[in-house]
Amino acid sequence: MKHFRDLGFHQLFDHESSTFTYLVYDPGSLEGIIIDPVRENLGRDLRLVEEMGMKLKYIFETHIHADHVTSAWDLKVKTGAKTMVSRASHVKCADHLLDHLEEISVGSFLIRCLATPGHTNTCMSYWIPGAVFTGDALLIRGCGRTDFQQGSSPRLFASVRENLFSLDDETLVFPAHDYKGFSRSSIGLEKRHNPRLGMQKTEAEFVEIMAQLKLDLPKKIHEAVPANLECGKISNVSVGT
């Protein structure tokens, strides 16, 4: 099965929500996947897929997002790709619900699902040899908040330590968001330098850090969560072209 460095790759950014969307594809067959597509960028992303001649097979969500609405449903309708999300989400609209350690094969590569709950109870990371897409479980020098959507600091600590930091140090880390202009990290860098979850921190210290954050709710949470529980299948939201 192919290593990440031998795959085609596009990292796309949504400036409004600071969300990364990823395209990963087999350069031979051009079969590939999209991770965390954003509704407002549907036109941009569809055009890129078409220009590349890519055959979109699966649309993966790293979790039920609270800050943006997914374009999964529209992408599925336009391309025939199947929507994939953690079984813990209980969404009825998805083509397939994913379990921890489940493996999905696409062209000449393979994606392994790693349950990483704690930011939400639906968080799933996606590992390809050489890279892991961590959603909001592990951000670059940070992590997702744990104060809504069944979030839990002890659960997030265990998820990151057991299911992400057990990967090779050289594994590239591609998160769902960044706010400082970073685009990638590695497991080794986060083990050494993540100020919340790095190996020098205890679970108790992490829980205390998260308890002190006191963040406002995401602006779009009351629109985004219900819409994403329907895979973005909503008719009254304008769509980017």
Added chain:
Amino acid sequence: MKHFRDLGFHQLFDHESSTFTYLVYDPGSLEGIIIDPVRENLGRDLRLVEEMGMKLKYIFETHIHADHVTSAWDLKVKTGAKTMVSRASHVKCADHLLDHLEEISVGSFLIRCLATPGHTNTCMSYWIPGAVFTGDALLIRGCGRTDFQQGSSPRLFASVRENLFSLDDETLVFPAHDYKGFSRSSIGLEKRHNPRLGMQKTEAEFVEIMAQLKLDLPKKIHEAVPANLECGKISNVSVGT
């Protein structure tokens, strides 16, 4: 000499000027380069270099920028890296002035300089087998403007067609800017889909497209160009930490 896929890589973004800064390094020796660093991100970039244990050898500018001030001088002072810019810039502060087809060796990889004037007369692209850093000569589905700093549409057309589109179609394209959330392209994609410079366009059509743009001057041009002609060595600009 190593292929780009076997090198370490960080793509960094400056949200204010939409500028990409790149770190490329040999994962064995950790010797590497930075391309187009932005003054406001000096602290972020220095910290990343330190956290990675990277030995910064060279600071490359793709051209004398008009939209942001480089952090080259401060990076040089802090790390000992050498500043590199096109000979056409005539800057006296640089450690080395680069010529077309000159090759610079760093650890186990090699950078070849490709003169790509037209956006400015100082534009230089940097090729590593598998990837090219194109500055403002070739953007993703676009290109830099040609109406100041000795810009020339016919010159830019020739630069892109002769010195960039002659590379393998699979060569990844990493530009100095993007405004739509893209982060990379390839020579093949730009040959097929660049609306200004794609292979379906003639030089006359390109010159006409560029003549119609009628853009405002970059906000920072009167500060940035003089500062960048001094490699960013100015004492009265606040520096990010």
